[in-house]
Amino acid sequence: MKEEIIMAGFGGQGVLSMGKILAYAALNNDMEVTWMPSYGPEQRGGTANVTVILSDGRISSPVLSSYDTAVILNQQSLDKFESRVKPGGTLIYDPYGIHRKPTRTDINVIEVKAMEESFNMSNAKTYNMIVLGALLGVKPMVPLETVMSTLKKVIPERHHDLLDLNREALTRGIALTQ
Numbered sequence: 001m002k003e004e005i006i007m008a009g010f011g012g013q014g015v016l017s018m019g020k021i022l023a024y025a026a027l028n029n030d031m032e033v034t035w036m037p038s039y040g041p042e043q044r045g046g047t048a049n050v051t052v053i054l055s056d057g058r059i060s061s062p063v064l065s066s067y068d069t070a071v072i073l074n075q076q077s078l079d080k081f082e083s084r085v086k087p088g089g090t091l092i093y094d095p096y097g098i099h100r101k102p103t104r105t106d107i108n109v110i111e112v113k114a115m116e117e118s119f120n121m122s123n124a125k126t127y128n129m130i131v132l133g134a135l136l137g138v139k140p141m142v143p144l145e146t147v148m149s150t151l152k153k154v155i156p157e158r159h160h161d162l163l164d165l166n167r168e169a170l171t172r173g174i175a176l177t178q
Helices: 015-028 075-084 114-120 124-138 144-154 157-176
Strands: 002-010 032-039 047-055 067-072 085-093 108-111
Touching (some): 002 015, 015 047, 015 144, 067 075, 067 124, 075 085, 108 124, 114 124, 114 157, 144 157
Parallel strands (some): 085 108
Antiparallel strands (some): 002 047, 032 047
16 A cells, blocks of 8 residues: 655645644554655745655655645645646545635545534634544545544643544544545
C-alpha cells in the first residue's frame, strides 16, 4: 500500500497540523512516512500545503508532481491541485469559500461540509480534525484509535482535556463521508 496525499488551504486552517497528525499516526502504525510542508511567510491567511506519503515499503522521494488524494480547503488550492490528482484518484474538498467546484470526471470527488460541521460543534478549532476524519472515512489508512493514541502523545498534557473533543470531531468527519 502506498498513498500520496496533498493537503492544501489557507494558513490557520490546520493543514500542516492535520498532515503531521496523519504522519505520526502512520508511524505509530509501523508505516513508512514522509511529511513535507510548504507555506509562505504569512502566519495566517497565506496558502499552505503539505505532502504526506504513507507506505508499507520504502519511499524513494518526498517530491511529487501528482497525487492519489487531494484534500482541498480553499479556491486557490483547488485551482492549483485539481489537475494534479491522478486519474482514478480522490479529491476531498470543503465547499465553504469555494466558488468553482471541481469539474473533473475521472476522479472521485467528495464534498465534505467540515466548516458547517465545526459551526454545529460550536468550535471552529475542530475544523481540521473534522477534515482529517473525513479523509479517514474515505481512505481508512490508519485506525481512529491510532490517531487518538498519537494525539495523546503529541498534545501537551495540559491540553488532554481536548482529546474527547478531537475524537468527536474525527468521528463527525468520518460520518460525513458515510
